[in-house]
Amino acid sequence: MNSSASMRRDNCRYEVDATALDGPAHRVIRCGPFSFKVETHTAIAALLLAIALVAVATLALAGGAFPLRVGDIVSALLGVGDERAQLVVIEWRLPRVLGAVLIGMALGVSGAIFQSLTRNPLGSPDVIGFSAGSYTGALIVLLHLGGGYWLTAGGAVAGGFGAAALVYALAWRGGVDGFRMILIGIGVSALLGAFNMWMIRQASLQAALGAAFWGAGSLNGLGFDQLRFAALAFAVLLPASAYLAQAMRQMELGDDVARATGVPVMRMRFALTFVGVALTAAATAFAGPIAFIALVAPQVARRMTATASVSILTSALCGGLLLLVADLAVQRAFGNQLPVGVMTVVIGGFYFIWLLVRETRP
Amino acid sequence: MTSPHPLRAMDITVGYRDAVLRNLSVAIPEGSFTAIIGPNGCGKSTLLRALARLLKPESGEIFLKGKPIGTYASREVARSLGLLPQSSVAPEGITVAELVARGRYPYQTFLRRWSRQDEVAVADAMAATGVEHLALERVDRLSGGQRQRTWIAMVLAQQTEILLLDEPTTYLDITHQVELLDLCRHLNREGRTLVAVLHDLNLACRYATHVIALRDGAILAEGPPTEIVTADLVRDVFGLSAVIIEDPISGGPLVVPDQKAI
Numbered sequence: 001m002n003s004s005a006s007m008r009r010d011n012c013r014y015e016v017d018a019t020a021l022d023g024p025a026h027r028v029i030r031c032g033p034f035s036f037k038v039e040t041h042t043a044i045a046a047l048l049l050a051i052a053l054v055a056v057a058t059l060a061l062a063g064g065a066f067p068l069r070v071g072d073i074v075s076a077l078l079g080v081g082d083e084r085a086q087l088v089v090i091e092w093r094l095p096r097v098l099g100a101v102l103i104g105m106a107l108g109v110s111g112a113i114f115q116s117l118t119r120n121p122l123g124s125p126d127v128i129g130f131s132a133g134s135y136t137g138a139l140i141v142l143l144h145l146g147g148g149y150w151l152t153a154g155g156a157v158a159g160g161f162g163a164a165a166l167v168y169a170l171a172w173r174g175g176v177d178g179f180r181m182i183l184i185g186i187g188v189s190a191l192l193g194a195f196n197m198w199m200i201r202q203a204s205l206q207a208a209l210g211a212a213f214w215g216a217g218s219l220n221g222l223g224f225d226q227l228r229f230a231a232l233a234f235a236v237l238l239p240a241s242a243y244l245a246q247a248m249r250q251m252e253l254g255d256d257v258a259r260a261t262g263v264p265v266m267r268m269r270f271a272l273t274f275v276g277v278a279l280t281a282a283a284t285a286f287a288g289p290i291a292f293i294a295l296v297a298p299q300v301a302r303r304m305t306a307t308a309s310v311s312i313l314t315s316a317l318c319g320g321l322l323l324l325v326a327d328l329a330v331q332r333a334f335g336n337q338l339p340v341g342v343m344t345v346v347i348g349g350f351y352f353i354w355l356l357v358r359e360t361r362p
Numbered sequence: 363m364t365s366p367h368p369l370r371a372m373d374i375t376v377g378y379r380d381a382v383l384r385n386l387s388v389a390i391p392e393g394s395f396t397a398i399i400g401p402n403g404c405g406k407s408t409l410l411r412a413l414a415r416l417l418k419p420e421s422g423e424i425f426l427k428g429k430p431i432g433t434y435a436s437r438e439v440a441r442s443l444g445l446l447p448q449s450s451v452a453p454e455g456i457t458v459a460e461l462v463a464r465g466r467y468p469y470q471t472f473l474r475r476w477s478r479q480d481e482v483a484v485a486d487a488m489a490a491t492g493v494e495h496l497a498l499e500r501v502d503r504l505s506g507g508q509r510q511r512t513w514i515a516m517v518l519a520q521q522t523e524i525l526l527l528d529e530p531t532t533y534l535d536i537t538h539q540v541e542l543l544d545l546c547r548h549l550n551r552e553g554r555t556l557v558a559v560l561h562d563l564n565l566a567c568r569y570a571t572h573v574i575a576l577r578d579g580a581i582l583a584e585g586p587p588t589e590i591v592t593a594d595l596v597r598d599v600f601g602l603s604a605v606i607i608e609d610p611i612s613g614g615p616l617v618v619p620d621q622k623a624i
């Protein structure tokens with residue numbers, strides 16, 4: 001590569017490849033046996049998303065019934081300055097902001113995983129029934145086992161895995177075809193939706209109200225206690241998805257090529273499905289079913305990076321940003337009355353219709 | 363252990379819901395350019411997929427370099443044996459260079475994603491198949507032949523000793539067919555073992571050093587083209603009456619179909 005500039009320090013090399021023989025302009029970092037390729041577009045998109053995320057988070061920490069300036073927020077976060085500001089920022093607003101970002105990230109990554117596995121932008125966990133399954137699990141706990149935060153969360157996780165197992169079992173034909181899985185998933189989602197509705201109808205008014213509120217998807221109830229567990233779950237699942245991403249990308253070439261290039265396809269598909277379902281189920285467990293973030297985030301990320309594959313990192317950032325913005329908008333416009341899930345349904349609904357029209361056009 | 367047959371199937375029964383190949387044994391000679399010929403649906407692709415460990419035989423065993431193929435790790439197999447499937451779909455929007463780079467997967471790890479060797483292998487593979495000038499094009503906007511050459515470049519980037527190519531010449535015009543087979547011959551003479559499913563009997567006879575004729579999941583004949591390609595074989599395998607004359611260029615057999623099919 002003739003026009004490549006490089007900087008050398010010890011054994012490490014940072015190379016700028018301007019001839020771009022290997023695809024869109026990228027940077028290569030090599031250090032001993034390690035090497036990384038960073039696509040310029042992806043890096044820029046990730047940077048922009050991260051900046052936007054910090055900006056919106058600051059806005060969310062600053063605004064509301066008790067307005068604060070950036071300086072107050074920073075000192076509150078550092079644990080110095082006005083105690084009232086510390087209380088507002090750290091106890092009231094921070095859990096919600098962190099929750100929105102973490103849950104949005106989890107949903108974005110989960111969407112990226114299933115869209116990649118099904119090789120279809122429609123193949124997102126909220127479309128193919130996994131979120132509906134989580135809600136079913138949570139409802140059973142809320143209405144029949146007396147509720148309780150952690151038990152409900154457990155029900156959501158169990159329900160998510162149950163729905164995934166059901167969709168896979170029905171779609172299985174000596175292998176899983178992405179489109180078949182999506183069609184069956186949409187069917188399962190509709191059935192579970194009806195079942196959920198029926199369960200709520202059967203319940204007492206009090207229980208039904210609670211269940212319906214939970215079912216709309218809201219970040220209202222998030223405190224540091226729950227957040228710690230959410231952070232723990234995502235601290236395992238997000239790196240796991242980053243690790244599996246290489247095999248996931250390879251599997252987009254089809255099972256035959258993936259296998260022929262050394263991907264243990266069955267094992268990887270299982271691992272990816274497990275991580276993807278766990279991410280959606282955990283997100284649902286903490287905030288209720290929040291629709292469409294998983295569907296929209298990876299595609300927005302893909303458009304931003306102009307790459308063939310959905311990338312885990314940008315999908316995560318995009319999901320975090322989308323949910324944070326949606327939650328902030330809802331809070332500012334309606335106070336705490338309207339759950340954020342309603343907002344994402346409105347944003348996502350239009351996108352979903354557009355996508356359906358586009359995907360089903362020959 | 364150096365076996366004269368780097369890839370061998372012993373008594374395999376393999377297929378989908380029903381077995382396609384039954385109790386078939388075949389050995390690919392070391393350093394050969396083996397052509398598999400046979401009518402549509404006779405099991406050529408099934409055989410290649412079984413040899414590449416994409417299909418697990420119900421019974422029997424595949425040996426790679428003398429050891430049962432199941433004892434290797436997936437990436438190890440992929441570093442010794444590359445496969446070009448009969449048809450494949452590239453992800454929407456992927457570029458030629460990106461697709462070729464995917465052939466490097468068996469050499470990459472989480473922390474070793476784009477080594478100097480990866481870069482060289484990809485550049486070499488694109489040069490060998492003549493797609494460098496298309497590096498930044500989107501694969502879904504290429505012509506059928508350009509796309510085929512891109513996929514072959516991906517397999518070449520894998521840098522394996524054994525190459526299994528399922529109909530590598532489909533979609534190619536006559537010039538590119540010959541060019542591609544010249545490339546195959548070149549790779550073969552550099553020491554790689556090649557197995558290709560070919561539909562053009564005359565090109566198969568011209569280029570291959572070893573021919574396997576398949577019909578209904580069984581091997582009817584196998585050996586050097588000059589010895590086995592006869593009018594009888596063509597009739598038995600394809601149900602076609604043909605006259606065999608001497609190829610004026612290579613001196614090998616040239617199959618000229620008769621007027622009337624039988």
Ligand SMILES: Nc1ncnc2c1ncn2[C@@H]1O[C@H](COP(=O)(O)OP(=O)(O)OP(=O)(O)O)[C@@H](O)[C@H]1O
Pocket residue numbers: 378379382400401402403404405406407408409448
């Ligand atoms: N994925 C599959 N599932 C079920 N049956 C299959 C599958 N692929 C192939 N078959 C069947 O196996 C038999 C052999 O198919 P194979 O693809 O090996 O033929 P082939 O010799 O490669 O034919 P062609 O020249 O048309 O490529 C056919 O009868 C086919 O219907």
Ligand SMILES: [Mg+2]
Pocket residue numbers: 406407408448528
């Ligand atoms: Mg075939």
